[in-house]
Amino acid sequence: MLIAAALTCSMLVMPVNAAPTLEELQEEQQDLENQKADAQDQLSDLQSQLETIMQKIDDLEVQLIEKGEEIAQAEKDLEAAEKKRQEQYDAMKLRIKYMYEAGSGTATMEKVMESGDISSLLTQAEYSQQVHEYDREQLQEYANTVAEIEELQRKLEEEMENLQELEAQYQDQQDELDATIESKRDQISDLDTMIQEAAQKVAEEKERLEEEERQRRLEEQRRQEAAAAAAAAESGGSESSGGGSSSGGGSSSGNSLAPVSGSVVDRAYSKLGKPYVWGAVGPNSFDCSGFVGFCLTGRYERIWTSGSYCGWPRVSNPQPGDICVRSGHCGIYIGGGQMIHAPHTGDVVKIASVPSNMWYVRYPG
Numbered sequence: 001m002l003i004a005a006a007l008t009c010s011m012l013v014m015p016v017n018a019a020p021t022l023e024e025l026q027e028e029q030q031d032l033e034n035q036k037a038d039a040q041d042q043l044s045d046l047q048s049q050l051e052t053i054m055q056k057i058d059d060l061e062v063q064l065i066e067k068g069e070e071i072a073q074a075e076k077d078l079e080a081a082e083k084k085r086q087e088q089y090d091a092m093k094l095r096i097k098y099m100y101e102a103g104s105g106t107a108t109m110e111k112v113m114e115s116g117d118i119s120s121l122l123t124q125a126e127y128s129q130q131v132h133e134y135d136r137e138q139l140q141e142y143a144n145t146v147a148e149i150e151e152l153q154r155k156l157e158e159e160m161e162n163l164q165e166l167e168a169q170y171q172d173q174q175d176e177l178d179a180t181i182e183s184k185r186d187q188i189s190d191l192d193t194m195i196q197e198a199a200q201k202v203a204e205e206k207e208r209l210e211e212e213e214r215q216r217r218l219e220e221q222r223r224q225e226a227a228a229a230a231a232a233a234e235s236g237g238s239e240s241s242g243g244g245s246s247s248g249g250g251s252s253s254g255n256s257l258a259p260v261s262g263s264v265v266d267r268a269y270s271k272l273g274k275p276y277v278w279g280a281v282g283p284n285s286f287d288c289s290g291f292v293g294f295c296l297t298g299r300y301e302r303i304w305t306s307g308s309y310c311g312w313p314r315v316s317n318p319q320p321g322d323i324c325v326r327s328g329h330c331g332i333y334i335g336g337g338q339m340i341h342a343p344h345t346g347d348v349v350k351i352a353s354v355p356s357n358m359w360y361v362r363y364p365g
Contacts, residue, residue, distance in 0.1 A: 021205075022202065022205045022206060022209060025198065025201050025202045025205050026202055028198050029195060029198035029199055029201075029202055029327075032191055032194050032195045032198055033195055035191055036188060036191040036192065036195060039184055039187050039188050039191060040188060042184060043181060043184045043185065043188065046177055046180055046181050046184060047181060049177055050174065050177045050178070050181065053170050053173050053174050053177065054174060056170050057167060057170045057171065057174065060163055060166060060167045060170065061167070063163055064160065064163050064164065064167065067156055067159055067160045067163060068160065070156050071153060071156045071157060071160060074149055074152050074153040074156055075153065077149050078146065078149040078150060078153060081142060081145045081146045081149055082146060084142055085142035085143065085145075085146060088138050088142055199310065199326075199327045200307065200310060200311070200327075202327045202328065203305075203306055203307035203310050203327045203328055204307050206306070206307070206327070206328040207289075207305040207306065207307045210278060210279060210287070210305075211279075213278055213279060214278065214279030217278075217279060263321065264295045264296055264320075264321035264332060264363075265295075265320050265321055265332065265334050265340075267294060267295045267298060268291075268295045268332040268334065268340040268349075269334075269340065271286065271291065271294070271295075271340075271349045272340065272348075272349055272350060272351070273348050273349060273350070274286055274291075274342075274348060274349045275347075275348050275349075276288075276342045276343060276344055276345055276346070276347050276348060276349070277345075278345060281293065281294065281300050281301055281302050282294050282300035283300050286342045286349060287342055288306060288329050288330050288331065288341055288342045288343075289302075289304060289305045289306045289308075289309070289330055290302060290342070291331075291332075291341065291342040291349060292304070292306075292309065292323060292330045292331065292332060292341075295332045295340075296323075296363055306325060306326075306327070306328055306329055306330040307327075309323050309325040309330050309361055310325055310326075310327065310361075312325075312361035312362065312363070312364055313361060313362055313364060314359055314360065314361055315360050315361065315362050316360075318333050318360035319333070319335075319362075320333060320334050320335040321333065321363075322360050322361065322362050322363075323360065323361050323362070323363065324339045324341070324354050324358045324359075324360060325358060325359060325360075325361055326355070326357050326358045326359070329341070329358075331352075331354075331358075333354065333360060334351070337353055337354055338351055338352065338353055338354065339351070339352060339353075339354050340352075
């Protein structure tokens with residue numbers, strides 16, 4: 001007995017994993033949608049960064065092309081300057097050779113002394129001096145030109161190398177952003193799947209609660225009918241009791257009416273103004289899924305729920321007669337962005353604009 005009592009107590013304190021409530025399921029769905037919104041914002045920011053990096057890479061490519069052209073031109077200028085300098089140097093060596101061959105270094109002076117008069121002497125001497133100065137100036141000028149071109153080429157090549165390094169850095173950033181964006185897209189795709197599953201759970205929970213409410217109402221109606229029948233039997237009013245039975249038969253015949261002819265949209269229009277009643281499938285009142293089921297089949301019976309419609313094939317080009325649906329609600333699309341639906345308790349079947357949070361599905365039958 002002690003062991004049994006202990007086991008009983010332990011069972012009493014064991015935690016029970018209760019099923020999540022509708023509010024908890026809705027909170028979970030909303031949390032997933034918030035996560036998706038955050039991920040989409042991050043994706044948008046990453047894509048903006050990627051566009052900036054790609055623009056920088058494009059700009060660098062233009063700069064690299066320009067630097068390459070400048071380097072090519074500098075190489076041509078350097079080659080021409082080197083050639084001209086060599087020509088000038090060769091000419092100077094040739095003149096020196098002639099001068100020494102004519103007088104072993106004294107030929108120029110002898111020509112000066114034999115000029116005849118002072119004016120010719122000065123002219124000859126000035127000429128000889130100018131020849132040497134010209135050679136030195138020309139050689140120095142071309143040497144300076146070559147040095148400048150070499151410095152320019154060095155600078156351009158250095159700039160080219162820096163631009164290439166920067167381009168490589170931008171390319172690495174682009175590769176990293178591409179990988180991050182792909183990962184973020186996978187995350188959003190996973191969240192979409194989780195949101196769809198959460199929405200399905202919410203729809204199923206709503207349908208379960210609706211079904212419980214419908215059964216509760218039916219049970220209450222049965223109790224009231226039984227109480228009325230018992231009261232009638234006690235008072236001897238068998239005729240009145242028979243009337244109650246007749247009323248019950250009328251309810252049964254209402255659910256077995258023959259299908260209404262016409263299109264889905266025609267049937268939807270035919271029920272405009274009928275009151276919304278939770279769990280009702282017609283003919284004089286409907287809930288949302290009961291109304292859509294009637295429009296699709298013409299029968300006054302529970303065939304599908306809004307959760308069922310959520311699993312039907314989605315369409316991006318809705319046509320009149322398609323179903324507008326979201327978790328817990330549905331209606332018949334009639335074109336022009338409008339639908340006919342049974343909104344909620346206290347309202348009637350009516351025409352309304354299709355909300356942005358609904359999507360379109362098509363009857364697979």
